[in-house]
Amino acid sequence: xxxxxxxxxxxxxxxxxxxxxxxxxxxxxxxxxxxxxxxxxxxxxxxxxxxxxxxxxxxxxxxxxxxxxxxxxxxxxxxxxxxxxxxxxxxxxxxxxxxxxxxxxxxxxxxxxxxxxxxxxxxxxxxxxxxxxxxxxxxxxxxxxxxxxxxxxxxxxxxxxxxxxxxxxxxxxxxxxxxxxxxxxxxxxxxxxxxxxxxxxxxxxxxxxxxxxxxxxxxxxxxxxxxxxxxxxxxxxxxxxxxxxxxxxxxxxxxxxxxxxxxxxxxxxxxxxxxxxxxxxxxxxxxxxxxxxxxxxxxxxxxxxxxxxxxxxxxxxxxxxxxxxxxxxxxxxxxxxxxxxxxxxxxxxxxxxxxxxxxxxxxxxxxxxxxxxxxxxxxxxxxxxxxxxxxxxxxxxxxxxxxxxxxx
Amino acid sequence: xxxxxxxxxxxxxxxxxxxxxxxxxxxxxxxxxxxxxxxxxxxxxxxxxxxxxxxxxxxxxxxxxxxxxxxxxxxxxxxxxxxxxxxxxxxxxxxxxxxxxxxxxxxxxxxxxxxxxxxxxxxxxxxxxxxxxxxxxxxxxxxxxxxxxxxxxxxxxxxxxxxxxxxxxxxxxxxxxxxxxxxxxxxxxxxxxxxxxxxxxxxxxxxxxxxxxxxxxxxxxxxxxxxxxxxxxxxxxxxxxxxxxxxxxxxxxxxxxxxxxxxxxxx
Numbered sequence: 001x002x003x004x005x006x007x008x009x010x011x012x013x014x015x016x017x018x019x020x021x022x023x024x025x026x027x028x029x030x031x032x033x034x035x036x037x038x039x040x041x042x043x044x045x046x047x048x049x050x051x052x053x054x055x056x057x058x059x060x061x062x063x064x065x066x067x068x069x070x071x072x073x074x075x076x077x078x079x080x081x082x083x084x085x086x087x088x089x090x091x092x093x094x095x096x097x098x099x100x101x102x103x104x105x106x107x108x109x110x111x112x113x114x115x116x117x118x119x120x121x122x123x124x125x126x127x128x129x130x131x132x133x134x135x136x137x138x139x140x141x142x143x144x145x146x147x148x149x150x151x152x153x154x155x156x157x158x159x160x161x162x163x164x165x166x167x168x169x170x171x172x173x174x175x176x177x178x179x180x181x182x183x184x185x186x187x188x189x190x191x192x193x194x195x196x197x198x199x200x201x202x203x204x205x206x207x208x209x210x211x212x213x214x215x216x217x218x219x220x221x222x223x224x225x226x227x228x229x230x231x232x233x234x235x236x237x238x239x240x241x242x243x244x245x246x247x248x249x250x251x252x253x254x255x256x257x258x259x260x261x262x263x264x265x266x267x268x269x270x271x272x273x274x275x276x277x278x279x280x281x282x283x284x285x286x287x288x289x290x291x292x293x294x295x296x297x298x299x300x301x302x303x304x305x306x307x308x309x310x311x312x313x314x315x316x317x318x319x320x321x322x323x324x325x326x327x328x329x330x331x332x333x334x335x336x337x338x339x340x341x342x343x344x345x346x347x348x349x350x351x352x353x354x355x356x357x358x359x360x361x362x363x364x365x366x367x368x369x370x371x372x373x374x375x376x377x378x379x380x381x382x383x384x385x386x387x388x389x390x391x392x393x394x395x396x397x398x399x400x401x402x403x404x405x406x407x408x
Numbered sequence: 409x410x411x412x413x414x415x416x417x418x419x420x421x422x423x424x425x426x427x428x429x430x431x432x433x434x435x436x437x438x439x440x441x442x443x444x445x446x447x448x449x450x451x452x453x454x455x456x457x458x459x460x461x462x463x464x465x466x467x468x469x470x471x472x473x474x475x476x477x478x479x480x481x482x483x484x485x486x487x488x489x490x491x492x493x494x495x496x497x498x499x500x501x502x503x504x505x506x507x508x509x510x511x512x513x514x515x516x517x518x519x520x521x522x523x524x525x526x527x528x529x530x531x532x533x534x535x536x537x538x539x540x541x542x543x544x545x546x547x548x549x550x551x552x553x554x555x556x557x558x559x560x561x562x563x564x565x566x567x568x569x570x571x572x573x574x575x576x577x578x579x580x581x582x583x584x585x586x587x588x589x590x591x592x593x594x595x596x597x598x599x600x601x602x603x604x605x606x607x608x609x610x611x612x613x614x615x616x617x618x619x620x621x622x623x624x625x626x627x628x629x630x631x632x633x634x635x636x637x638x639x640x641x642x643x644x645x646x647x648x649x650x651x652x653x654x655x656x657x658x659x660x661x662x663x664x665x666x667x668x669x670x671x672x673x674x675x
Contacts, residue, residue: 016544027512027539029468031589034566173474174464186467191590193566294513295465297539307487308517309464 125157202247217253436485593643
């Protein structure tokens with residue numbers, strides 16, 4: 001399995017929508033065939049439309065707040081005595097996380113499609129919060145599907161969604177987390193696809209949703225490329241881009257512009273949720289060698305029983321608590337362009353403690369997984385290595401969990 | 409070539425100038441034993457029976473079928489059990505067509521060929537795979553045909569005429585028309601008249617194909633759609649099982665009664 005040069009990764013799929021011949025596709029009910037075909041035609045048109053790109057850039061710049069800062073973590077670097085540690089503070093984007101890019105683009109598409117309603121799923125609540133913000137901004141009525149368990153553990157984001165006028169639909173089926181929220185959102189779309197646009201909250205789902213989300217979050221690496229050149233004068237010889245991976249939207253966006261670099265120069269490291277140290281459950285299908293299965297309309301590595309039932313995952317971080325992973329990441333893993341590992345709940349919490357002790361930064365539990373890997377790696381690496389961590393979310397939403405687990 | 413039990417069932421109902429009654433129940437709901445008992449007892453009224461193999465991420469099913477599915481999964485029903493139930497049913501009712509319905513991941517993990525081998529061993533007559541639409545299902549549908557298993561193609565109100573023509577061309581002895589934009593068990597939000605209008609348009613493409621209507625069909629709505637070649641009732645039966653359990657009544661007797669009533673509405 002190989003990456004092709006000169007073609008964006010999101011376009012490197014075959015006619016049936018599979019990356020690497022086996023990841024992705026469209027495993028969907030007949031009813032969704034047409035809405036998805038229509039959306040595909042519209043998106044392919046819009047991404048070539050200069051006025052649409054101008055509109056997107058306008059809102060990214062003036063509303064989302066592009067570019068987000070790129071800073072060196074001097075104290076942490078000194079403390080770990082190894083590689084330089086930098087971070088892209090994507091959590092400075094309007095709303096506090098990278099989910100704003102996908103949400104904004106989906107609302108712009110929904111407007112062009114003439115849809116008045118938009119629905120979306122959410123785990124950590126960021127995708128939902130951002131979609132509710134964007135829907136409000138662009139005058140769309142919004143419904144958010146969220147697992148009942150997640151509603152309890154991510155209350156601040158739920159409050160924000162309600163404030164933005166969105167209706168939160170609690171999902172009580174299955175494990176009552178993101179996986180069930182996505183299923184329920186898809187069911188809703190099956191029933192209402194004539195009037196409603198659906199936003200899938202990550203680089204998952206049927207082919208076109210993977211593409212739209214990846215196209216949207218790629219803003220992160222577009223900014224980063226410029227910022228690296230500005231800070232270092234040129235691209236350093238040894239860079240490691242560390243990012244947490246749940247569905248995989250922030251990491252894909254963080255890496256996309258660097259895809260064609262040699263991995264010896266720019267290495268991608270994806271950090272999945274290893275779950276509690278003493279639990280067998282996790283949310284790391286790439287790290288722990290899960291098999292290929294079909295989830296939410298796409299084939300991917302997914303945590304399931306040998307028979308094919310999707311298994312419950314466990315992670316302290318709601319945003320990473322998903323049994324599957326983007327077909328794009330499955331492709332990157334098998335093509336050996338990216339490397340994947342996992343951090344446990346405890347490691348993420350310690351990383352959060354260390355980062356906040358040394359730096360004026362407040363990464364949510366999701367990027368704290370990536371920081372955990374940075375803390376492990378940095379002391380072993382030479383001083384001319386540059387580690388960049390995507391701090392893709394703000395910990396405000398985690399205040400209840402942090403208080404409970406760390407007493408802060 | 410021998411005529412398939414599914415085609416024979418439609419021949420019979422057409423001779424009797426009535427619509428075919430097609431039931432849908434979930435394998436292992438509420439227990440493995442009862443699930444088989446239900447099939448055996450309703451076979452008296454139903455012309456074709458659908459049995460779902462379980463998946464815990466059913467993206468096109470409404471609340472009632474989800475309840476049945478989760479209940480059965482909780483009781484530990486596996487794919488192997490589903491084939492067992494099918495096999496035992498067919499042993500008692502060799503001529504009654506049985507169709508398995510479910511999601512592709514279970515087939516994929518079992519292996520397409522192995523899954524079809526298991527279908528043959530259990531004497532299953534047809535398959536509906538909810539999330540394997542045309543043209544993605546072409547190869548698998550051909551494999552089914554080689555094994556004399558009918559692959560049931562689905563059509564929906566969103567399917568364009570051009571697409572319908574192609575799907576119908578690749579279809580076997582039964583086609584399933586989804587009555588409205590909905591998951592299973594939704595309230596009928598389109599008038600029966602409108603549904604039958606769409607139905608007639610599809611029939612015109614190829615009159616010889618057996619076209620059945622499903623989604624939103626209950627004791628209240630079934631009579632209004634009896635012009636169709638066949639009508640599928642699923643969620644209403646799942647709901648009846650849930651209700652029986654809530655009221656501490658025997659689900660087998662109650663489902664049997666309901667299917668008998670459904671049959672009365674269409675003859």
